[in-house]
Amino acid sequence: MDFISQPWAWYVAGPIIAFIMFLLYFFGERFGVSSNLETFCSIGGAGKFVDYFKIDWKQNSWNLIFVAGAIAGGFIASQWLSPSDVVALNPQTVQDLADIGIQNAGSTYLPDEIFSIDTMLTFKGFFILLIAGIMVGFGARWAGGCTSGHAIVGLSNLELPSLISVIGFFIGGLVMTWLILPLLF
Amino acid sequence: MSKAEIISWYRIYEMFKFQSFHMYGIIGSAIMIGMVSMLLFRKKVVKTFEGQEIHVTPKKKGLYRNLLGGILFGLGWALAGACPGPMFVLVGKGVVSILVVIFGATLGTFFYGALKDKLPH
Numbered sequence: 001m002d003f004i005s006q007p008w009a010w011y012v013a014g015p016i017i018a019f020i021m022f023l024l025y026f027f028g029e030r031f032g033v034s035s036n037l038e039t040f041c042s043i044g045g046a047g048k049f050v051d052y053f054k055i056d057w058k059q060n061s062w063n064l065i066f067v068a069g070a071i072a073g074g075f076i077a078s079q080w081l082s083p084s085d086v087v088a089l090n091p092q093t094v095q096d097l098a099d100i101g102i103q104n105a106g107s108t109y110l111p112d113e114i115f116s117i118d119t120m121l122t123f124k125g126f127f128i129l130l131i132a133g134i135m136v137g138f139g140a141r142w143a144g145g146c147t148s149g150h151a152i153v154g155l156s157n158l159e160l161p162s163l164i165s166v167i168g169f170f171i172g173g174l175v176m177t178w179l180i181l182p183l184l185f
Numbered sequence: 186m187s188k189a190e191i192i193s194w195y196r197i198y199e200m201f202k203f204q205s206f207h208m209y210g211i212i213g214s215a216i217m218i219g220m221v222s223m224l225l226f227r228k229k230v231v232k233t234f235e236g237q238e239i240h241v242t243p244k245k246k247g248l249y250r251n252l253l254g255g256i257l258f259g260l261g262w263a264l265a266g267a268c269p270g271p272m273f274v275l276v277g278k279g280v281v282s283i284l285v286v287i288f289g290a291t292l293g294t295f296f297y298g299a300l301k302d303k304l305p306h
Contacts, residue, residue, distance in 0.1 A: 004188075007188065007189065007190055008188045008189040009189075009210075010189070010206070010207050010208075010209075010210030010211045010214065011210060011214055012189065013188070013189030013191065013211045014210060014211040014212065014213065014214030014215040014217075014218070015214055015215070015218055017211065017215040018214070018215045018216075018217075018218035018219045018222065019218075021215075021219060021222070022218075022219075022222045025222070025226060025233070025239050025241070026231065026233055026234060026239075027233060027234060028233040028234075028235065028237065028239075030241075030242065033268070033269040033270040033273075034268075034269040034290075034294075036269070037269065037290050037291050037293075037294040038294055038298070040291045040294070041291060041294055041295050041298065044291075046295050046298065049299070050295070050298045050299045052298035052299075052301055053295075053298050067273050070270060070273040070274045070277065071273050071274070071276050071277040072277060073187065073274060073277060074187050074192070074273070074274035074275060074276065074277025074278045075277035075278065075279070076277075077187035077188050077274075077277075077278075078187060078277070078278040078279065081188065082187065082188070087190050087193045087195050087196065089195055089199060089204075089205070090199060090204040090205050092204055093195065093198065093199045093202060093204045093205070096202065096204075097195075097198070105195055106195055109190065109192060109193040109194070109195070109278070110193065110194045110195075110266070110275075110280065111194055111195070114194065114266075114282075115194070115280060115282045115283070116282070117281060117282065119282070120281070120282040120285060125282075126285060128264065129265070129282055129283075129285040129286050129289065130285055130286075130288070130289040130292075131261075131264070131289065132261045132264040132265035132286055132289065133261065133265065133285065133286035133287060133288060133289020133290040133291075133292070133293060134261070134289045134290070134292055134293035134296065135257050135258065135260050135261025135264070135293065136258055136261035136262060136265060136268065136269065136286070136289070136290045136293060137261075137289065137290030137291060137292065137293025137294040137295075137296075137297070138254075138257055138293035138294065138296055138297045139254050139255065139256070139257030139258025139259070139260070139261055139293070140254070140258050140269065140290075140293075140294070141254070141293075141294050141297040141298070142250055142253065142254025142257065142258075142297055142304065143250060143251050143253075143254030143255045143257075143258055144244050144245045144250065144251070144254070145244060146258060146268050146269050146270075147212075147262070147268040147269075147270065148268075148269075148270055149244075150244065150255075151212055151216070152212065152215050152216060152219055153219065153241065154244050155216050155219070156215075156216050156219025156220045156222070156223045157219075157220075157223045157241050157243075158220070158223075159243060159244050160246070161243075161244040161245060161246050161247070161250075161251045162244050162251075164248065164251040164252055164255065165244075165251040165252070165254065165255040165258075166255065167252070167255065168251060168252045168253070168254065168255015168256045168257075168258070168259060169255050169256075169258055169259040169262060170201075170259060171252075171255070171256050171259060172255065172256040172257060172258060172259020172260040172261075172262070172263065173197075173200075173201045173259040173260070173262055173263040174201055174259075174263075175256075175259075175260065176201070176259065176260045176262075176263035176264050177198060177201035177202060177263045178201070178202075180260075180264070181198075181263070181264070
């Protein structure tokens, strides 16, 4: 049981992700999470306004089950399999975060400065969460995939569009982390 | 994803600061093994359980689409500290505020659908 309750090392998690992807293809499905957001739009009736969403979303039911599984997995892992919420960060990271106004980095999975209920209920906090989401959703569809579809499936499949997208992910991520985040808090 | 702390905002921050090998190891090892499975699919060594050949749909080509979409996604990824998969794991963990991010992501997807024809691909 010790193995399960300890945080998993990268060489455990990476192969598990690859195995999940293998299973999905083996069962004739695809691996990609962000397309579910499109499905949400279709279910919500977006097809009435925009033709792009007029799709038969029931074809994507496996991906929706993946999402349900992810929610269930998050619940199980946090309820029963994680005695501690501490993330063992590089001390330099903790220091850097303190310098830009994020305290107690690593004491839980998420910074209160972004994710606490109190922050969510402020105008700025709500706006940050919403904008972050919009950028993820818009960007993923524009690029045609997210981390799972481009970085993992696309790069595994040696696809140039995915390499370009992943380079884009990094340009955006580096700009946010190094230039924009320090201005936000 | 929860167990390997991939859902932690800090792990994403750390990755973009190049201060830890953790995320690179996870994504890198997944890709390495992924390459082997893709090769097995392509060589038809592995078929689906129903015996059909596995074709991985190629990604759409287009420099603007991939680069600009990628950059926008990256900005959101680093800010939210979560890409679409981990967002749902965080729901299971009971993080209420992530629902705002998911709502935003759905809205973003809708905006893309609405503006698609006006964007460079």
